[in-house]
Amino acid sequence: MNEIAEMESMALQSIFYETFDLYEEDSIKFTYESNFYNCKFDYNITFTPQYPNEPLIIEIQPVGLNDGLTKSLIHRLLSLQYQFLNDVQGYIYQLVSSVDEDNFVPEMSEDSEQSQEDQQVEINHGLMPGKPCTKEAYNEWFSLYVKEHQITLIEEDMWQHQIHPRLTGYEIWKEKESEQIIED
Structure with missing residues (x-):
């Protein structure tokens, strides 16, 4: 792991201290909780030798999203990292937290939107079906x-x-x- 990767690894460890794990010399794991999607993203990231000039090897596992939105978000995140490539500083936290930005919302088909709305109604509606208890x-x-x-x-x-x-x-x-x- 190069110096930039080591510094970023230490920074991420302090941010995600509860879920952070350096499980190999050049690989880290952590969980990011998205406020926008109200779910968690489990990340397994392997640093490449030329990081931050070279893209990372990223595995993303969203917990609590439907399949259509999951595929769109993963595709968007993986393609977004190419915009962050540079010579100077690490970009993992910027990439990971970009999920919560307003302009990040990926394009979805109507079926995916409907199934996401259905899932939100089932999980986040807060009311039991039927008459109120009086x-x-x-x-x-x-x-x-x-x-x-x-x-x-x-x-x-x-x-x-x-x-x-x-x-x-x-x-x-x-x-x-x-x-x-x-x-x-």
Whole structure:
């Protein structure tokens, strides 16, 4: 790894300290959290000998995006690095953070846009389907649930009558069992 790559590696390590890993002499891993797309990008980057004059070997794995948008973003990022090639300074953070810039949004087909909107609705809608939970809605649901499952509710005075303060559950069961034997 050349001096520019080492300096950039140290800078990235301080920025992405929780997820940064220097797993080979010339390769790094880290995760970038995009605020714009509300997802994470896992990067595996291998420095080339002539970096920053030569493009990096980059593997990108977005977590939480649909396939259409993922392909567009990866293609856009990989092609964008050619614009950053220079002799003076590293460009990894500039490349990685460019995902959150307004002008970075890639062109997508209508199918990809629709599936991305569907995915956002499923993940980020924040509301459960159906009526809002109010006292009236709960009472309506409860009465339907009781009818559907054929539950018999015990009246309060009947409940008090059925409580045996001195008997255990086993004794009550034995008593009920003996009553059934007598009736048969």
